[in-house]
Amino acid sequence: MKKILVLLIVTISLFSCGGDQSVSEIIQKGNLEEIRAKKNEVTAQQNVIDAQIKSLDSMISILGNEEKLPLVNTLTVNKEVFNHYLELQGDVSTKQNVLIYPEMAGTLQKVYVKEGDKVAKGQLLATIDDGGMSNQLSQLKSQAALAKTTFERQERLWNQNIGSEIQYLQAKTNYEAAENMVSQTQSQLGKSSIRAPFSGIIDNVIKDQGTVVAPGPGSEVFRIVNLSDMYIAVEVPETYLGSVVKGKEALIYFPVLGDSVMAQVRETGNFINPSNRSFEIEIPVSNKEGKIKPNLTAKVNINDYTSEHAILIPTSIISENAEGEQYVFVAEEPNPEGEALVKRTIITTGKTQGAKIEVLTGLADGNHLIKEGARSVKDGQKVKIKK
Numbered sequence: 001m002k003k004i005l006v007l008l009i010v011t012i013s014l015f016s017c018g019g020d021q022s023v024s025e026i027i028q029k030g031n032l033e034e035i036r037a038k039k040n041e042v043t044a045q046q047n048v049i050d051a052q053i054k055s056l057d058s059m060i061s062i063l064g065n066e067e068k069l070p071l072v073n074t075l076t077v078n079k080e081v082f083n084h085y086l087e088l089q090g091d092v093s094t095k096q097n098v099l100i101y102p103e104m105a106g107t108l109q110k111v112y113v114k115e116g117d118k119v120a121k122g123q124l125l126a127t128i129d130d131g132g133m134s135n136q137l138s139q140l141k142s143q144a145a146l147a148k149t150t151f152e153r154q155e156r157l158w159n160q161n162i163g164s165e166i167q168y169l170q171a172k173t174n175y176e177a178a179e180n181m182v183s184q185t186q187s188q189l190g191k192s193s194i195r196a197p198f199s200g201i202i203d204n205v206i207k208d209q210g211t212v213v214a215p216g217p218g219s220e221v222f223r224i225v226n227l228s229d230m231y232i233a234v235e236v237p238e239t240y241l242g243s244v245v246k247g248k249e250a251l252i253y254f255p256v257l258g259d260s261v262m263a264q265v266r267e268t269g270n271f272i273n274p275s276n277r278s279f280e281i282e283i284p285v286s287n288k289e290g291k292i293k294p295n296l297t298a299k300v301n302i303n304d305y306t307s308e309h310a311i312l313i314p315t316s317i318i319s320e321n322a323e324g325e326q327y328v329f330v331a332e333e334p335n336p337e338g339e340a341l342v343k344r345t346i347i348t349t350g351k352t353q354g355a356k357i358e359v360l361t362g363l364a365d366g367n368h369l370i371k372e373g374a375r376s377v378k379d380g381q382k383v384k385i386k387k
Contacts, residue, residue: 069339069384072373074331079365082310082358084351085301090234092296096198096226103191104128105214108207115205119196125222130192137185144178151175200226230287232298235278243304250283251301261285305351311363312356317374329370329377334385344379
């Protein structure tokens with residue numbers, strides 16, 4: 001301190017020892033030697049002034065005790081509820097999406113529905129020409145009625161011990177055979193009627209009226225779909241086998257529709273697919289408006305982890321040292337002027353959701369975490385916190 005004061009006094013004394021003649025007077029004389037001498041003198045004075053300014057700045061810094069502290073912003077850590085969601089993709093399916101085939105050969109005589117019609121279970125959709133089987137059934141019913149009458153009369157006689165046993169058994173056999181023929185023909189004739197196997201919507205009428213059809217591949221007549229019993233089929237990695245279970249909440253978003261629905265996992269598969277190490281889950285979805293269609297793509301967010309007292313911080317303020325450890329800078333409780341010391345704190349992290357990550361160890365509720373300016377501070381440094 002004393003040396004600086006002495007230096008300052010010396011430089012001021014040197015500056016006060018200038019020549020008596022001014023610059024303008026020297027120039028008016030026009031003497032080159034005197035002008036050069038005056039220039040050297042002024043230059044020396046300028047150097048002295050620069051030294052004086054430097055000395056004054058040093059003294060101001062010392063006497064004023066001014067420190068240029070880094071300005072930072074902080075956020076206060078508070079515990080909160082943290083729900084982590086597993087983001088997956090799935091497709092809409094329905095277990096009632098079938099092709100209806102004819103059960104007998106013949107001409108498609110009449111089609112009673114069109115595409116888009118809602119039908120009930122058992123409703124008649126189309127009929128096939130039975131080739132005279134209905135007339136045959138009428139004859140068989142007449143024969144069965146006659147066989148029944150004969151049997152009943154023979155049975156009364158047998159009960160009265162009239163006639164032979166063979167006559168009774170023969171009448172009974174004829175009656176039962178006639179009834180079986182009627183039943184078989186009725187069953188066969190029923191195949192000429194194509195009926196809805198369940199309630200749903202006729203998605204496609206594949207064969208037109210008058211087309212010859214027959215049982216087997218390539219002869220499908222209708223496609224019927226039940227849009228009220230829809231579900232999302234999702235492949236889940238096996239690492240989430242313990243966390244994605246029946247009853248877990250799921251947020252389902254349909255990008256094409258721009259709509260979201262909440263649902264719960266209905267079923268989880270018991271088989272791990274060896275090709276992609278995943279298991280399948282089913283999530284039912286309501287489809288009251290009928291907008292959701294089979295094979296529609298859906299984004300599924302499943303709640304696989306929840307913490308009631310989690311510490312969440314922005315991922316952008318976390319740094320990593322040479323040992324691979326993650327750390328952040330925590331400011332001590334600031335003084336009235338907003339000044340505080342910085343401490344580098346090693347942390348361990350958990351699951352990430354969006355731009356935030358859960359801190360498992362290293363931070364406590366109420367810590368002042370440096371947010372803006374975290375990349376420019378050092379451990380143990382003093383900072384000024386912006387208000």
